[in-house]
Amino acid sequence: MKITDISVDRLRLPLDPPLHAAWDPRPREHFDATVVRVRTDEGITGIGSGDTMTGFDAVRHLFVGTDPLRIDRHVKAIETANFHGGAFWPLEAALWDVIGKATGVPVSVLFGGAADALPAYASTAELKPPAERVESALAARQAGFRAMKIRIAPDGVEEGIATVAAVRDALGPDFDIMVDLNQSWRMAGDTADAVDFATTSRTVRRLAEIGVSWVEEPLPYHDIAGFRALRARYPEVRIAAGEMQHSVPDLLRYLEQDVLDVYQMDVVLAVGMHRARTIAELARLKHRHFTPHSWTNGIGLLANLHVAAGVGGGPHFEFPYDPPGWTPQRRDFPLARPVEVRADGAVAVPQVPGLGVELDEDVIADTKIGGIP
Structure with missing residues (x-):
């Protein structure tokens, strides 16, 4: 199996009324989410989210074309990329989603x-x-x-x-x-x-x-x-x-x-x-x-x-x-x-292969504010 593409979409949900989180200096008027999709040549797509993935385009080549099952290698590669300013752990989540789907078991x-x-x-x-x-x-x-x-x-x-x-x-x-x-x-x-x-x-x-x-x-x-x-x-x-x-x-x-x-x-x-x-x-x-x-x-x-x-x-x-x-x-x-x-x-825990993520593609289309470079 090979990774053929990794896409990163940025979403924004307006919050009305705002959320007054105790740890935030200012009320949150919107909520952002980053969705990472790892596509493979066997038709399996893994999904992850979490940190912003800002700057990922510069290191995408480290992963495209590789075997998604080689998780130890990928974790080490993410750590080297994170050292230079990234925060790319959502990619690891998407890779585990691929592995769960490929093996037919929940990631847990x-x-x-x-x-x-x-x-x-x-x-x-x-x-x-x-x-x-x-x-x-x-x-x-x-x-x-x-x-x-x-x-x-x-x-x-x-x-x-x-x-x-x-x-x-x-x-x-x-x-x-x-x-x-x-x-x-x-x-x-x-x-x-x-x-x-x-x-x-x-x-x-x-x-x-x-x-x-x-x-x-x-x-x-x-x-x-x-x-x-x-x-x-x-x-x-x-x-x-x-x-x-x-x-x-x-x-x-x-x-x-x-x-x-x-x-x-x-x-x-x-x-x-x-x-x-x-x-x-x-x-x-x-x-x-x-x-x-x-x-x-x-x-x-x-x-x-x-x-x-x-x-x-x-x-x-x-x-x-x-x-x-x-x-x-x-x-x-x-x-x-x-x-x-x-x-x-x-x-x-969702009892399906992978993480059990099912996206609402209509909501994603409505809240999408672009890919992240």
């Missing part, structure tokens, strides 16, 4: 086949006051979720903690709550300093008293000593991070120094599917968790789901969900049908 089976479904948590985006967040949590539980992640802003810690406490009081001890402090990385142009360790430590202590399942990204990625100190001080709460950690050597250092309880590398944004699997397997051998970040679109969500289900990730799978601002329909607009959570709170 190729990654170990540990599970056919994973418990999902509603990953919220917006900052909401206590009463409003309680209402949304009750609605999420009605929709099937058994867990939710709540954002806390650095300049709104008191209201954030009050919100978490209100959700705990309203939904009881059987509803898992995670909290994201969003302090490990910044959006482009956001130059604010991270919250200092002493303040963060006090926040984590108060959240531990409420009984949260984990506290996510409480410190910048480089503060290994700080992460370890938080884990040592508050063993009753897990410390999670790594969603945008692009360095495999740094992630190996985290494992060697036992920095985190939960590793969260996004397979289409951070280190790719193949490398994420390696880190995830090592984390699980150390009795730590792998729960990947999945805030792209339905295609990226499926790629993360297949890896997580393949290796036995958990204790929950991230499912971006915060109606009305963020719904499966908005998130998965390139797909013929959005990915949904079952009544039991789990998200199922």
